[in-house]
Amino acid sequence: MKRSVLKFGGSSVADFMKIKEIAGYLKSRIEQDEQLIVVVSAMGKTTDDLLASVSHLTADPNDMDLAMLLNTGEQQTISFLSLALNDMNVRAKPLTGYQAGIETTGKHLKSKISSIKTDFLEELFDSHDLLIVAGFQGFNKAGELTTLGRGGSDTTAVAIASALDCPCEIYTDVTGVFSTDPRIFPEAKRWEKISFEEMMEMSALGAGVLETRSVELANNHNIPLYLGKTLSKEKGTWIVPNDQMLERKAVTGVALDKEMAHVTITYPLETKTFLTDLFIKLEEAEINIDMISQIQNQDGLQLSFTFKESEERELNQLFDALKESYTNLYVKIETTYCKLSVIGAGMRDMTGVASKIFKTLLASDIPFYQVTTSEISVSYVVDEQNGEKATRLLCQAFNL
Amino acid sequence: MKRSVLKFGGSSVADFMKIKEIAGYLKSRIEQDEQLIVVVSAMGKTTDDLLASVSHLTADPNDMDLAMLLNTGEQQTISFLSLALNDMNVRAKPLTGYQAGIETTGKHLKSKISSIKTDFLEELFDSHDLLIVAGFQGFNKAGELTTLGRGGSDTTAVAIASALDCPCEIYTDVTGVFSTDPRIFPEAKRWEKISFEEMMEMSALGAGVLETRSVELANNHNIPLYLGKTLSKEKGTWIVPNDQMLERKAVTGVALDKEMAHVTITYPLETKTFLTDLFIKLEEAEINIDMISQIQNQDGLQLSFTFKESEERELNQLFDALKESYTNLYVKIETTYCKLSVIGAGMRDMTGVASKIFKTLLASDIPFYQVTTSEISVSYVVDEQNGEKATRLLCQAFNL
Numbered sequence: 001m002k003r004s005v006l007k008f009g010g011s012s013v014a015d016f017m018k019i020k021e022i023a024g025y026l027k028s029r030i031e032q033d034e035q036l037i038v039v040v041s042a043m044g045k046t047t048d049d050l051l052a053s054v055s056h057l058t059a060d061p062n063d064m065d066l067a068m069l070l071n072t073g074e075q076q077t078i079s080f081l082s083l084a085l086n087d088m089n090v091r092a093k094p095l096t097g098y099q100a101g102i103e104t105t106g107k108h109l110k111s112k113i114s115s116i117k118t119d120f121l122e123e124l125f126d127s128h129d130l131l132i133v134a135g136f137q138g139f140n141k142a143g144e145l146t147t148l149g150r151g152g153s154d155t156t157a158v159a160i161a162s163a164l165d166c167p168c169e170i171y172t173d174v175t176g177v178f179s180t181d182p183r184i185f186p187e188a189k190r191w192e193k194i195s196f197e198e199m200m201e202m203s204a205l206g207a208g209v210l211e212t213r214s215v216e217l218a219n220n221h222n223i224p225l226y227l228g229k230t231l232s233k234e235k236g237t238w239i240v241p242n243d244q245m246l247e248r249k250a251v252t253g254v255a256l257d258k259e260m261a262h263v264t265i266t267y268p269l270e271t272k273t274f275l276t277d278l279f280i281k282l283e284e285a286e287i288n289i290d291m292i293s294q295i296q297n298q299d300g301l302q303l304s305f306t307f308k309e310s311e312e313r314e315l316n317q318l319f320d321a322l323k324e325s326y327t328n329l330y331v332k333i334e335t336t337y338c339k340l341s342v343i344g345a346g347m348r349d350m351t352g353v354a355s356k357i358f359k360t361l362l363a364s365d366i367p368f369y370q371v372t373t374s375e376i377s378v379s380y381v382v383d384e385q386n387g388e389k390a391t392r393l394l395c396q397a398f399n400l
Numbered sequence: 401m402k403r404s405v406l407k408f409g410g411s412s413v414a415d416f417m418k419i420k421e422i423a424g425y426l427k428s429r430i431e432q433d434e435q436l437i438v439v440v441s442a443m444g445k446t447t448d449d450l451l452a453s454v455s456h457l458t459a460d461p462n463d464m465d466l467a468m469l470l471n472t473g474e475q476q477t478i479s480f481l482s483l484a485l486n487d488m489n490v491r492a493k494p495l496t497g498y499q500a501g502i503e504t505t506g507k508h509l510k511s512k513i514s515s516i517k518t519d520f521l522e523e524l525f526d527s528h529d530l531l532i533v534a535g536f537q538g539f540n541k542a543g544e545l546t547t548l549g550r551g552g553s554d555t556t557a558v559a560i561a562s563a564l565d566c567p568c569e570i571y572t573d574v575t576g577v578f579s580t581d582p583r584i585f586p587e588a589k590r591w592e593k594i595s596f597e598e599m600m601e602m603s604a605l606g607a608g609v610l611e612t613r614s615v616e617l618a619n620n621h622n623i624p625l626y627l628g629k630t631l632s633k634e635k636g637t638w639i640v641p642n643d644q645m646l647e648r649k650a651v652t653g654v655a656l657d658k659e660m661a662h663v664t665i666t667y668p669l670e671t672k673t674f675l676t677d678l679f680i681k682l683e684e685a686e687i688n689i690d691m692i693s694q695i696q697n698q699d700g701l702q703l704s705f706t707f708k709e710s711e712e713r714e715l716n717q718l719f720d721a722l723k724e725s726y727t728n729l730y731v732k733i734e735t736t737y738c739k740l741s742v743i744g745a746g747m748r749d750m751t752g753v754a755s756k757i758f759k760t761l762l763a764s765d766i767p768f769y770q771v772t773t774s775e776i777s778v779s780y781v782v783d784e785q786n787g788e789k790a791t792r793l794l795c796q797a798f799n800l
Contacts, residue, residue, distance in 0.1 A: 016456035050476075056416035057480060058487035065486060068494055069479035072472040076450075079469035080457060086465060087458035094468055098498070099543060143499060 003166045007039040007135065007157035011173050012230040013077050014044035023084035025231055030090055030129045037121070037164070039135045039157040040081060042073025063108040067137075068145045070109075071096070074134035074153075081132050092130045097137035097145075102156065104138035104146045110286050111138055111146040113155065116163040133160060151211025158214045162221035170210060171230040176237030177202065177209055179400035180254040184388045189400060191252070192235065195242040198252045199225075201343040201377045215239065242345065250353055251344035251398040256391045258338045260290075261309045262369070262381055265319075266330040268300045274326055275303070281318050287311050291339070291372045291379055299330075304370055306381065309335055337369065338387040341379040342394060354378055360397045366390050403566045407439040407535065407557035411573050412630040413477050414444035421631055423484035430490055430529045437521070437564070439535045439557040440481060442473025463508040467537075468545045470509075471496070474534035474553075481532050492530045497537035498545065502556065504538035510549040510686050511538055513556070516563040533560060551611030558614045562621035570610060571630040576637030577602065577609055579800035580654040584788045589800060591652070592635065595642040598652045599625075601743040601777045615639065642745065650753055651744035651798040656791045658738045660690075661709045662769070662781055665719075666730040668700040674726055675703070681718050687711050691739070691772045691779055699730075704770055706781065709735055737769065738787040741779040742794060754778055760797045766790050 006026070013019050029036060041047075050069055054061050078094035085092035101117025124131055135153025138146050148155050154170055161168035177199065178188040194202075196219035203212040209227060218225040218239065228236025267274050282289060289305040296302070307315060312333065319331050347353050357378060361368060366389070370381040382390055394400075406426070413419050429436060441447075450469055454461050478494035485492035501517025524531055535553025538546050548555050554570055561568035577599065578588040594602075596619035603612040609627060618625040618639065628636025667674050682689060689705040696702070707715060712733065719731050747753050757778060761768060766789070770781040782790055794800075 016453070020457065053416070053480075054483055057420060057484045060487065061483050062486040065479050065482040065494060068496075069476060069483070072475045072479075075472050075475070076469060079465050079472075080453075082465040083454055083461050083469070084457045086462040087460065094465060096468075096545075145496075 001033055001035050003035040003037075003164065005037045005039060005157050005161040005164070005166060005168045007153060007168070007170045008041070008230060009153065009170075009172050010041040010044055010046070012171055013040055013081070016080070019043075019077075019080050020084050021231055023081060023088055023090070026085065026130060027088050027090050035125055036130045037160055038081070038130060038132045039153055039160065040074065040077045040132065041135050041153040042070075043077050043080075046073040046076070064144055067108040067147045070147050071134070071137045071145045074136055078132045078134045085130060085132075090130055091128045092132055093124060093128045094132045094134075096134050097156070098139045100131075100133045100160075102133075102138035102159075104140055104148065106146075107286060108140075108144065108146050110149040111140065113138060113148065113159045116160060118163045121160075121164065151214060154211055154214040155217065158217045158223065158225065161223045162217055165221070165223070167224040167226065168218060169226040169228065170214075171228055172209070173229060174209055174227070175229040175232065175234050176227050177239070177253075179252065180391055180395050181256060184256065185254075185392045185395045185400075188395065191237050193238050193240055194252065195345050196225075196239055197242050197376060198343055198345045199239045201341070201374065202253055202255050250347055251342055251400065253343045254391050254394045254398075254400065255341045255343060256338060256387050257341070258384060258387060259309050260306045260337070260339045261312055261333060261335040262304065262306050262337045263315070263334070264332045265303045266299050266301070266332075267303075267326060268328050269296070271326055271328070274322075274329075277325070278303075278322065281322065285314055285318055287314055287318070291370060291381065293370060293372060306337075306339055306370075336384050337381050338384045339379055340382055340387060340390050340394070341377050342398070343377045345376050347376050347378075356397060357394065360393050361390060364389070364393055366393075401433055401435050403435040403437075403564065405437045405439060405557050405561040405564070405566060405568045407553060407568070407570045408441070408630060409553065409570075409572050410441040410444055410446070412571055413440055413481070416480070419443075419477075419480050420484050423481060423488055423490070425631055426485065426530060427488050427490050435525055436530045437560055438481070438530060438532045439553055439560065440474065440477045440532065441535050441553040442470075443477050443480075446473040446476070464544055467508040467547045470547050471534070471537045471545045474536055478532045478534045485530060485532075490530055491528045492532055493524060493528045494532045494534075496534050497556070498539045500531075500533045500560075502533075502538035502559070504540055504546045504548065506546075507686060508540075508544065508546050511540065511546040513538060513548065513559045516560060518563045521560075521564065551614060554611055554614040555617065558617045558623065558625065561623045562617055565621070565623070567624040567626065568618060569626040569628065570614075571628055572609070573629060574609060574627070575629040575632065575634050576627050577639070577653075579652065580791055580795050581656060584656065585654075585792045585795045585800075588795065591637050593638050593640055594652065595745050596625075596639055597642050597776055598743055598745045599639045601741070601774065602653055602655050650747055651742055651800065653743050654791050654794045654798075654800065655741045655743060656738060656787050657741070658784060658787060659709050660706045660737070660739045661712055661733060661735040662704065662706050662737045663715070663734070664732045665703045666699050666701070666732075667703075667726060668728050669696070671726055671728070674722075674729075677725070678703075678722065681722065685714055685718055687714055687718070691770060691781065693770060693772060700728075706737075706739055706770075736784050737781050738784045739779055740768075740782055740787060740790050740794070741777050742798070743777045745776050747776050747778075756797055757794065760793050761790060764789070764793055766793075 082092045082094040103115045104111035105114045135156040176190045180188045182188045200215045225239040292305040294303045366386045368380040482492045482494040503515045504511035505514045535556040580588045582588045600615045625639040692705040694703045766786045768780040
């Protein structure tokens with residue numbers, strides 16, 4: 001019997017009509033002799049509403065309490081979906097993260113999955129056609145409820161698919177993976193297939209379709225991943241192992257990340273422990289950074305990196321703490337930049353990509369402040385106001 | 401260190417302002433070196449709203465899914481209250497029914513508590529001042545979420561107090577126990593003390609302040625029970641063991657239950673197995689009945705009892721099933737009656753109570769259709785339209 005994990009995001013289950021439609025679709029899949037595990041997020045804006053309501057009670061919410069509160073969002077969706085399915089005579093069973101045995105480690109609101117009770121899930125399939133698992137949530141060793149942080153429901157879905165060794169289909173309101181954001185460049189192409197490697201770069205660089213950790217997890221376990229539009233007949237995109245890509249284009253896509261910010265730190269040459277201290281503290285605070293580069297000039301050493309705009313407060317707290325030990329630190333945070341990335345698994349075999357990018361930006365007088373490269377991507381920090389224009393120019397230049 | 405269980409109902413935690421006020425009150429108790437376990441219900445009309453939303457998905461909701469859905473209501477309250485308390489530097493910890501180890505047996509929506517993990521609660525007090533437990537909920541042997549049914553949060557509170565052997569304070573929007581419902585008879589007296597025995601009759605007979613099972617549980621474990629108004633300086637009522645009542649009035653109160661319905665079943669003399677079958681089925685369906693009486697007349701045997709109006713649908717299903725085996729059954733359900741009860745622990749030692757009741761009803765031309773008596777109460781089935789008038793007349797007659 002074929003088995004798949006399907007994930008539906010918050011906008012796909014935003015109201016009762018949509019939940020009923022999804023239940024109908026799931027029933028049609030079950031009738032084709034499939035076994036399904038369905039992962040759902042909280043309905044529509046539920047999570048945001050819950051977070052907003054907390055401000056009535058405290059300005060500095062406790063992580064453990066917040067995780068417990070947010071858990072109720074997905075628990076409501078799984079109950080509603082199960083009610084709809086059981087009404088259609090599908091033998092469905094809803095499971096919270098705790099019940100599905102999704103054990104996590106790390107901070108309450110940024111947990112990572114450490115194990116899943118697959119034996120229990122297998123056992124449930126003896127008497128059920130379909131299991132509904134609450135996305136985004138788990139529990140830690142102390143038995144406390146946790147959430148997986150950003151993009152958490154995708155991670156839940158891919159982790160379950162990995163544990164059960166079956167394909168994973170992620171449904172959102174986007175039809176698949178495009179060469180760039182169609183809202184910026186309407187002529188953008190949708191790929192039928194893309195390699196894990198490219199998808200990881202696309203995600204990491206802010207394409208926003210799927211969080212990097214989900215793609216990484218699917219890649220590590222060799223789980224076929226599908227991205228499609230909820231209840232749409234249009235074909236989506238399959239993300240496949242790198243060696244299954246027969247034909248390669250030099251450049252697959254252009255990703256624009258506006259949610260990033262940029263920091264430059266200047267510090268004297270003689271403060272040898274600074275870098276180590278900084279990176280230990282970044283790890284402790286679980287702040288993800290990117291595009292790290294360092295140069296030495298007449299002022300001393302200068303370190304730049306990008307980070308998520310949403311983590312600015314935490315980063316500032318971190319620098320305040322560091323300044324107590326390193327008094328000669330000079331920190332400049334810039335939030336009006338954005339990150340533009342050109343991605344392509346074929347890039348490493350080809351030449352001319354970087355020079356074409358430079359020429360394109362130069363021809364339109366778009367300045368850039370930092371450049372970093374990976375095996376299959378080149379990233380630029382440019383002014384936020386130039387981001388969309390540069391994206392369109394590069395898509396045209398590379399015929400995407 | 402003094403320890404108490406405090407319970408706050410849905411209207412006491414209906415909005416964030418009220419939750420903050422309760423948090424402030426709890427902090428003041430903690431500052432007097434108390435250890436508290438606080439049990440809360442879902443905020444305001446949350447449970448009703450959740451139930452109403454289910455009708456968009458199914459007309460015949462699955463109990464397991466419904467229990468899981470309703471569980472989110474209390475889980476939100478405990479999270480919010482804990483956020484408010486932690487903001488005030490009270491070391492609070494929220495616990496779902498599952499986390500508090502409240503194991504239950506029976507139907508998903510009408511479960512009974514079978515055990516509580518007191519060791520775990522005791523351990524938590526090493527590092528916390530206050531534990532917040534979600535009322536109304538638990539889990540069964542299969543690890544599924546359950547609810548305790550009607551008045552469930554009171555039961556949670558009293559069960560925890562019983563397990564930890566400490567007093568239990570129940571806060572609602574009523575100031576305590578009155579001789580009768582003050583909305584019906586404004587001159588009704590509030591008792592400072594009442595015996596468990598009387599309180600059990602009051603609850604069972606529909607006084608509506610507290611469910612019978614909670615009072616019974618407190619009585620069985622000899623747990624002092626307090627009923628008071630949330631955040632009010634007015635004194636409430638302590639419910640104490642029977643032998644602690646020094647002075648006894650013949651009649652303590654009059655209870656009116658409008659939520660009841662009445663059934664009369666007529667069946668032929670020769671169907672000997674009928675009664676056994678009926679009561680087995682009632683037990684299986686967990687339908688509570690009261691005021692059972694049986695007479696024999698020219699038509700055969702006639703059995704009457706009262707039941708909760710809300711269980712009419714289930715009772716009808718039960719009779720439909722019985723009619724398949726007993727074709728000569730005649731069933732008449734009457735929902736326009738109500739039950740009027742006169743209660744007093746001193747009643748057994750005194751005479752004249754019953755005759756005074758009969759005289760009072762007769763003088764005002766109020767007919768009654770059934771009478772039953774217990775050691776400390778007399779109950780009458782009268783027309784619903786006469787219920788409030790009869791309550792007032794009896795309160796005046798007994799100077800309550």
